[in-house]
Amino acid sequence: MTLIDLANPSRFLALTARVLPWLAGATVILLALGLYQSALAPDDYQQGATVKIMFIHVPNAWLSMFVWGVMSVASLGTLVWRHPLADVAAKAAAPIGAAFTFLALLTGSLWGRPMWGTYWEWDARLTSVLILFLMYLGLMALWRAVEDPSRAARAAAVLTLVGAINLPIIKFSVDWWNTLHQPASVMRMGGSTLDKSFLIPLLVMAVAFTLLFVTLHLAAMRNEILRRRVRSLQMMQASRMAFSSEVGAGSREENASKEFGAA
């Protein structure tokens, strides 16, 4: 099955029906394994047991940016290739991305209080992630504000691509400005600075959360396709009702003129 085949929503629905149970199963297994490894990970020599927050904070932070990246590619699909499922993918991803970004902010804040002595600091990393969260909310509001999905899709696609400028700012904010947040320690030139006892559970949790996103995203896309089917059937129903009332009014006028003629 190619990408072109998936342009057909019916084929996409058939694929999700087959794939979703397997994805859900794999996500549960990997999450269980990741949580088990996180529980067994040793305490950090400086942070103590609070290092365990890293195993959920970092995957959520990665996904907050990854989901916007997925939405940006989908937006290109809407504006450039006009793929029929591109705007469905973008719209379905936004609330999931917003949830991951909220969790990244919340868990970061809960990690920051014991380590930095504060829940929040208006520094470059924290502020740029907060802006990302607000952009997710703005995008969701835009989708709701415009009734016609195709018009909403184009406006949302432009906003998503403009918002993608924030992704490198988030990534490199810790290098460009002075911040309380630690610099990159996993994805960096020269390899990870994390010990294997932390790195392996972190990578397992990152893969598990990515699978969770893929599962939820496919399910939300399926819902969006069904919502559009509901909308088109409702429009058909409304046009049929309007047509039958016009026909009824027309035949009544015809009868009235016949009666008038007979009189």
Next chain:
Amino acid sequence: MSLGPYASFIVTSYLAVAIVVAILIGWIAIDYRSQTERLRELEKSGVTRRSGRSATELR
């Protein structure tokens, strides 16, 4: 497994993630049920797709 003096921060973090993920899963499941229900109601009222196939058909 001892979580030390900051146990409440660690437990709250994991609980928050569990709750938000559960809300996401619940919302998607409820939305799916609601859309398929609305499609069935529309089909019962005699509105069908131009292809003639069932709107709730996934396979």
